[in-house]
Amino acid sequence: MKIFHGIIEIAGQMGILSGALKRKGHLSVGYNTFHSYLGYKDHLINTDWFEIQNIYKPLLNFFDVYHFHYGSTILDNFADLPILAGKGKKMVMHHWGNDVRFHDKARERNPYVFTGDSPPNEEIHQRLSEISKYIKEAIVQDYEVLPYVEPYYEKVHVVPIAVELARFQPVYPALEQTTPLILHAPTNPEFKGTASIEQTLVELKKQYPFRYRRIEQMSNEEALRLYAQADIIIDQIRCGSHGLLSVEAMALGKPVVAYIRDDLAAKFPPDLPIVNANPDTLYEQLKKLLEQPELRQQLGIQGRQYVEKYHASDVVVEQLLAIYENLPH
Template identity: 60%
Template sequence: MRIFHGKLEIAGQMGIMCGELKKRGHLATGYNTFHTYLGYRDHLINTTMEELVNTSHHLINFYDLFHFHYATSLLDGYKDLEIIKSKGKKMIMHHWGNDVRFHEQARENNPYVFTGDSPPNEVIDSRLTEITRYVDEAIVQDYEVYTYVQPYYKKVHVIPISIDLAPFTPSYPRGKVKRPLIVHAPTQQDFKGTLAIEAAIQELQTSYDFEYKRIEKMNHEQAVEMYRAADLVVDQIRCGSYGLLSVEAMALGKPVITYIRSDLVEKFPSELPIMNANPDNIVTAIQVFLESPSLYEELGRRGRLYAEKYHAKEVVVDQLEQVYANLRP
């Protein structure tokens, strides 16, 4: 099958999925117009909006299935969707969060959430309404995103974030950590709750001996090496679900602190080893680790098993292929 992914690379997901799809005999390519310091490039064609528009006719004729990301498509105003549908080709939309996070709805179950990166509600509604004129099914990575898009689509599939485990050889924290290293990597500080996290760090450093590093503005490979040295990773404490950093940290065998909304906890597998914390109790959550060194390795090992079971690209693409197979043009 010839599979188009585009046009925004979010957390390396297009590249990871395309790489695994290629291994299985598909011709899969990600076309990315979103260029950042993270420097994702594997299995991608990094291009521009203008180049995509100029080659859209060829792309539409060449590919069999179109896997769009982040509420985008090839042409402005989703003009390509009608053309693709008229040719009897399959389409699916992959939503990632900020593209569909309705502001008031997000706050109904989460007083901490930051939605400043999301478009106005009326824009989200207009986009989803237009997309679903032609696209019947969507993918989301978890149930935090699911509720925003479920009313619009005929079917919404929950498929977890994927990771290529090969570069993520686990490096479990030492049994007894004399001076633990805590890291936090905010791509967007307001979204991740960096202010509250670093206030907690400052408070705890008056009583405990540990090192803290904020990791930002470095490419993905460099950032992963920094995570590898950590004893504890503090990810996002406002969103209500975990993201790629949490998955990568677990793959490296690191314990993770992230906020999981109380109404979503049961939607995740029961063995999820993440320490749940929000801006109100982040001090206590970090303190638990500082006072219980055995937790570092225990949760780190459980995290690696969890990443292997639920997030390995092979597991995720198994699910993706099933969705593709059952899509109707």
């Protein structure tokens, strides 16, 4: 199969999935128009929207499967979708969260959630309505995102975030560490709950010896080197589900703190080892980790096993290929 990924790279996923698809013998490439300090480049053509417009005709002809990301397609106003549909091409839309998180719906089950990065409800509705006229199936990363898009598509698949395991050599927390290092890496501090996290750490510092570092404005490669030194990694405590940081941290053998909504917890595999904390429970949960080096190490080991089982790109890509095979065209 020849597979197109585009045109917005989220959390390195277009490149990771393309790499795994190539290893399975397929031709896959990600065209990325969204550039950030994270610096993703593997298996990507980093370009811009104007360049894509110049080459759209061969792009619309060459590939068998069009795997779009973050509510974006090749042409403005989704003008490519009727063309691709007319050619009988297979298409799927991969939604990642902020592109579809309806503000009121998000707050129904989550008093902590921040939706300031999402477009207005009307705009989300309009875009989903337009996309789903032509694309009948979608992919989401977890069950937190699922309800926002489910009403619009004939079928929505839940496919976990993928990581390239070869990049992650686990470094489990040392039992003898008396001043554990806590890391937090907010790509968006309001969304991740950084203010609550850092206020909680100020309170904990009065009782416990530890070091804290906030990771910001550095490439993913640089950040991973620092994550490897951590004893505890805090991801996001407002969203109600975990993000890429949790998966990368677990791959490195670190205990992870993130907020998993009560109503979603049962939807995840039962062996998910994330320490569940929201802004109201973070103090008590971190206290346990600071007091118990054995627990830190045990969770680190369990986290690595969990990622190998569910998030390794070669595992995730098998789910993807099954979806591609059965897409309508």
